[in-house]
Amino acid sequence: MNMIFEKKLAVPQEVKDMYPITAKMADTIKEKRKEINSVFEGKSNKLLLIIGPCSADNEESVIDYIGRLSKIQEEVKEKILIVPRIYTNKPRTTGEGYKGMLHQPDPNGKPDLFKGIIATRHLHMRAVSETGFACADEMLYPENYRYLDDLLGYVAVGARSVENQQHRLTASGVNVPVGMKNPTSGDYSVMMNAILASQRAHTFIYRGWQVHSEGNPYTHAILRGSTNKHGNNVQNYHYEDLIRLCDKYDEKELKNPAVIIDTNHSNSNKNPFEQPRIIMDVLNSAHHSQRIRSLLKGFMIESYIEDGCQKIGEGVYGKSITDPCLGWEKSRELIYKIAEKI
16 A cells, blocks of 8 residues: 555544543533434424534634633523534645644644544543533544544534545434535535435444444534536525425435534635625525424534634634634624524
8 A cells, every 4th residue: 555554543442541521521411412402303493503613723712712602602592502613623625734633733733643633532521621512523534433422512524525435324323413514516415315324224334343323313414505517606505495405305204304504615605704694594584484494403603713714823813724714703793693583
């Protein structure tokens, strides 16, 4: 093989033994998961806001940001359930650029996967213990999920991973809601097939074992826009797009029909300041159609302390080093506005 095996990494149980969660943390996570599940089951009318930085690049600024969210959560708890984004590994279209804390716990340093595994677990543990949130992360590498499977409240499978067999089968054995994004082509059928596959039971290979999954009844759709053959972004959050998704769900026998609208990426042309407008547009559609209102479970929002983004090494505290984000003051205002609207 044309690769060098540099070092063997610790298995998930070894890392969990080194950094175990407390009984209090376990209770917090159990309660938060129950709250999140109840939204997808239709037992709760709260709207989910999966909100946070494009990438979690700095532990202190991420915890600072999530701490701010925890104060607002208390104020809007009757209408909104906040699930902070702590995205510790990032897919890169060309393979170039910052791949997240998992790869580079120090964005200015060299890749160190073991230190990255420890850093991501430590960050998620701090989020639970200091803010009371069970957070969201992206499943970039299915085999890495078990390093965090006792901490997460929500998982997303990205547009470039949603067609992958291992992602689908692993999602079928995950015990929290998993959102399946539409692929970059925008093809709904790919996303719907991913949801169907993940809701079914499977026998497959996982981390050197033959395993059996029971199926995940909480896998669901995430609409993030698409890119056409000319390289132009195409939005899919409009009324007609949501009705079309309702129809797609009606065609298949799926449990807990649901959609999360990703308000950035191709839906916003990667302009984070469009996110508030997009959310209001979707909420208007939900007010107009009961079918959409029943299907809509929340929004995915890219938000951080400072507006926009920066290059690695510029050193602005709380400013994204990947995609541009909505800053704190605008995000805070948006959360209150959503609470008033619903």
